[in-house]
Amino acid sequence: MKKHVTIYEIAKKANTSTATVSRVLSNSDYPVSPELRTKIQKVAKELNYIPNMLGRQLKTNNSMTIGVIIPSITNPFYSSIVLGIEEVARKRGYHVLLCNSHRSPKLEESYLNELVQKQVKGLIISSISQNNKLLLQLGKNGLNFVALDQSVDGLTSSQIHFDYKKAGYLATSYLIAKGHRDIAFVSSPLSRPSRQKVYEGFQEALREHEIDMEENWVQISSSEEEHSNENFEFKNGKLLTSKLLEQDKLPTAIFACNDMTAFGVMKELTEKAIKIPDEISVIGFDNIEFGNIVTPSLTTINQPDHEMGRLACNLLLDQLNGEAAESVDMILQPKIIERNSVAVLKN
Amino acid sequence: MKKHVTIYEIAKKANTSTATVSRVLSNSDYPVSPELRTKIQKVAKELNYIPNMLGRQLKTNNSMTIGVIIPSITNPFYSSIVLGIEEVARKRGYHVLLCNSHRSPKLEESYLNELVQKQVKGLIISSISQNNKLLLQLGKNGLNFVALDQSVDGLTSSQIHFDYKKAGYLATSYLIAKGHRDIAFVSSPLSRPSRQKVYEGFQEALREHEIDMEENWVQISSSEEEHSNENFEFKNGKLLTSKLLEQDKLPTAIFACNDMTAFGVMKELTEKAIKIPDEISVIGFDNIEFGNIVTPSLTTINQPDHEMGRLACNLLLDQLNGEAAESVDMILQPKIIERNSVAVLKN
DNA sequence: CTGTTAGCGCATTCAA
DNA sequence: TTGAATGCGCTAACAG
Numbered sequence: 001m002k003k004h005v006t007i008y009e010i011a012k013k014a015n016t017s018t019a020t021v022s023r024v025l026s027n028s029d030y031p032v033s034p035e036l037r038t039k040i041q042k043v044a045k046e047l048n049y050i051p052n053m054l055g056r057q058l059k060t061n062n063s064m065t066i067g068v069i070i071p072s073i074t075n076p077f078y079s080s081i082v083l084g085i086e087e088v089a090r091k092r093g094y095h096v097l098l099c100n101s102h103r104s105p106k107l108e109e110s111y112l113n114e115l116v117q118k119q120v121k122g123l124i125i126s127s128i129s130q131n132n133k134l135l136l137q138l139g140k141n142g143l144n145f146v147a148l149d150q151s152v153d154g155l156t157s158s159q160i161h162f163d164y165k166k167a168g169y170l171a172t173s174y175l176i177a178k179g180h181r182d183i184a185f186v187s188s189p190l191s192r193p194s195r196q197k198v199y200e201g202f203q204e205a206l207r208e209h210e211i212d213m214e215e216n217w218v219q220i221s222s223s224e225e226e227h228s229n230e231n232f233e234f235k236n237g238k239l240l241t242s243k244l245l246e247q248d249k250l251p252t253a254i255f256a257c258n259d260m261t262a263f264g265v266m267k268e269l270t271e272k273a274i275k276i277p278d279e280i281s282v283i284g285f286d287n288i289e290f291g292n293i294v295t296p297s298l299t300t301i302n303q304p305d306h307e308m309g310r311l312a313c314n315l316l317l318d319q320l321n322g323e324a325a326e327s328v329d330m331i332l333q334p335k336i337i338e339r340n341s342v343a344v345l346k347n
Numbered sequence: 348m349k350k351h352v353t354i355y356e357i358a359k360k361a362n363t364s365t366a367t368v369s370r371v372l373s374n375s376d377y378p379v380s381p382e383l384r385t386k387i388q389k390v391a392k393e394l395n396y397i398p399n400m401l402g403r404q405l406k407t408n409n410s411m412t413i414g415v416i417i418p419s420i421t422n423p424f425y426s427s428i429v430l431g432i433e434e435v436a437r438k439r440g441y442h443v444l445l446c447n448s449h450r451s452p453k454l455e456e457s458y459l460n461e462l463v464q465k466q467v468k469g470l471i472i473s474s475i476s477q478n479n480k481l482l483l484q485l486g487k488n489g490l491n492f493v494a495l496d497q498s499v500d501g502l503t504s505s506q507i508h509f510d511y512k513k514a515g516y517l518a519t520s521y522l523i524a525k526g527h528r529d530i531a532f533v534s535s536p537l538s539r540p541s542r543q544k545v546y547e548g549f550q551e552a553l554r555e556h557e558i559d560m561e562e563n564w565v566q567i568s569s570s571e572e573e574h575s576n577e578n579f580e581f582k583n584g585k586l587l588t589s590k591l592l593e594q595d596k597l598p599t600a601i602f603a604c605n606d607m608t609a610f611g612v613m614k615e616l617t618e619k620a621i622k623i624p625d626e627i628s629v630i631g632f633d634n635i636e637f638g639n640i641v642t643p644s645l646t647t648i649n650q651p652d653h654e655m656g657r658l659a660c661n662l663l664l665d666q667l668n669g670e671a672a673e674s675v676d677m678i679l680q681p682k683i684i685e686r687n688s689v690a691v692l693k694n
Numbered sequence: 695c696t697g698t699t700a701g702c703g704c705a706t707t708c709a710a
Numbered sequence: 711t712t713g714a715a716t717g718c719g720c721t722a723a724c725a726g
Contacts, residue, residue: 370705
């Protein structure tokens with residue numbers, strides 16, 4: 001690395017002071033005479049000056065950087081959120097430090113510490129631990145953050161929620177409205193509160209329509225299997241479906257806890273030569289892009305990932321600027337995306 | 348934000364100097380008496396000290412941060428690369444500043460500038476412009492970077508390549524070996540050199556087997572359409588396939604320039620009730636996860652994305668530490684992933 | 695309008 | 711082994 005050009009050298013070469021150089025080069029609105037201004041700019045260009053933000057950041061105590069901690073960028077749901085976050089961060093002059101927690105609480109915690117040390121101005125987090133002591137403490141110490149998809153109890157911090165229970169209810173009601181009464185539920189572990197809520201919505205819809213839940217049709221993997229690998233959701237959907245198909249009586253529709261799981265369900269059904277939706281209907285949850293790509297295209301619940309990212313980031317930055325209330329709870333509403341994986345049942 | 352605890356306050360409370368405090372708290376190997384050391388650590392804990400990395404970074408001129416510029420995290424190929432990068436960055440104590448260029452040269456350029464200003468120690472970039480003046484200049488000024496998937500001419504910088512031409516050749520030869528002679532090529536614009544290479548490999552394989560290329564079966568979209576949106580590759584594959592199907596004579600196999608495009612091809616074929624692979628075979632390129640999910644599962648060329656990310660990051664960090672040659676060119680080799688989208692043709 | 699000066703928080707000479 | 715002093719590059723009082 002060559003030595004860096006600093007404002008000091010510019011000042012010297014332009015016969016002025018570092019203060020004035022700083023004023024013009026940092027786009028301050030402080031008055032500087034036009035001649036001096038252009039001269040400084042000219043010299044800066046000649047010297048190929050690149051401002052060192054570390055200096056400014058240390059002085060102004062403003063890193064213009066936010067941290068994002070999510071389970072894995074490999075999951076399309078999160079990559080879409082991150083894209084939304086980055087989009088508004090960029091527009092508002094911030095940069096994004098990305099951290100994948102890989103669903104590991106220890107990793108999440110160490111990232112959390114490192115980000116704070118790096119002086120991020122704020123944090124958007126989809127935490128893996130529901131009761132994160134460290135997060136709570138950092139929050140009390142003044143760290144601004146917004147939480148995605150979870151309740152951080154005992155703290156006034158902004159949160160972006162999605163109405164999971166209503167979503168589960170909505171998906172199930174949709175199936176019922178299409179004439180289905182024999183409905184299975186296939187899910188990865190209910191370790192996250194969000195999934196638990198979806199399941200509650202499922203149960204409520206059945207109850208409301210006086211449908212008895214068939215225990216054998218509720219396939220939820222045990223949590224030990226969760227950490228296996230990236231492809232977990234898909235494989236899990238496939239596996240649970242094969243178990244489901246061992247039953248004597250089969251459901252007419254399957255509600256999968258997310259789209260990746262739904263793809264696993266569809267794969268298994270297709271391999272067993274069961275027609276979708278003619279023999280068994282499938283409904284997913286998330287509305288990731290691939291729902292359109294798969295055949296038949298997947299009917300699902302829209303979870304506005306990109307929008308969630310945008311909202312979260314705007315909320316966070318508003319908060320930093322004191323333009324928003326300290327603690328905002330946004331609850332996004334579910335919506336059915338009708339495609340081709342659910343059949344209308346004739347009685 | 349509360350006021351931060353600094354080493355100064357710790358020094359005061361521990362009856363010592365900032366120098367000593369710094370020495371123990373920054374894990375320096377500078378000798379400090381055990382008593383003082385434990386005392387300082389105790390006080391630091393009491394005061395809930397959080398080191399301010401901006402101070403250290405400014406002093407040591409080492410941000411421990413690398414920048415990553417890729418087209419879009421939304422593309423599974425890139426999200427996998429980024430995951431690989433972040434994985435080794437973390438292990439080696441670095442953080443990742445993520446930038447999505449959205450295939451916009453202007454955006455890419457402004458990110459480039461901002462990253463340099465933020466003093467990133469290195470950069471991994473999959474650039475959209477093949478001849479990036481700014482990148483060249485920054486390289487000359489001492490910025491360390493490794494380029495993915497492209498040649499940055501006229502500069503000694505490390506690059507991770509994939510043997511695209513051989514890959515194109517391999518895929519085509521595979522189809523030929525399975526008895527196909529009527530092979531179509533469906534691609535997004537050949538604006539990137541990588542795609543151009545794939546096409547050359549395709550042509551070479553045909554030539555070698557004395558197969559005349561049918562012009563009508565080469566469907567390559569014009570570049571103006573490229574920037575439309577996230578879903579471009581998929582839609583493009585679908586659209587070009589519909590054009591392809593208008594021909595009098597149809598091919599027995601389609602080679603798509605990447606998996607997303609291949610999914611579009613498959614979708615269109617399925618919608619037109621053309622059986623894959625019985626009537627038309629499809630081969631993709633990338634080996635993204637969803638190739639397993641789609642039905643039939645997609646035969647494709649493996650491009651080791653996660654591995655590329657890991658390699659790129661290790662290379663970059665080795666370079667920063669002077670542990671690697673200035674300029675390394677790695678060329679990764681293609682491999683066929685056999686699945687179920689290609690039929691064996693009987694003569 | 696311009697320049698002088700004093701730090702931001704930290705690591706590192708240099709002397710003791 | 712310790713501490714005083716300096717400065718990384720920049721911005722912000724303050725005084726002119």
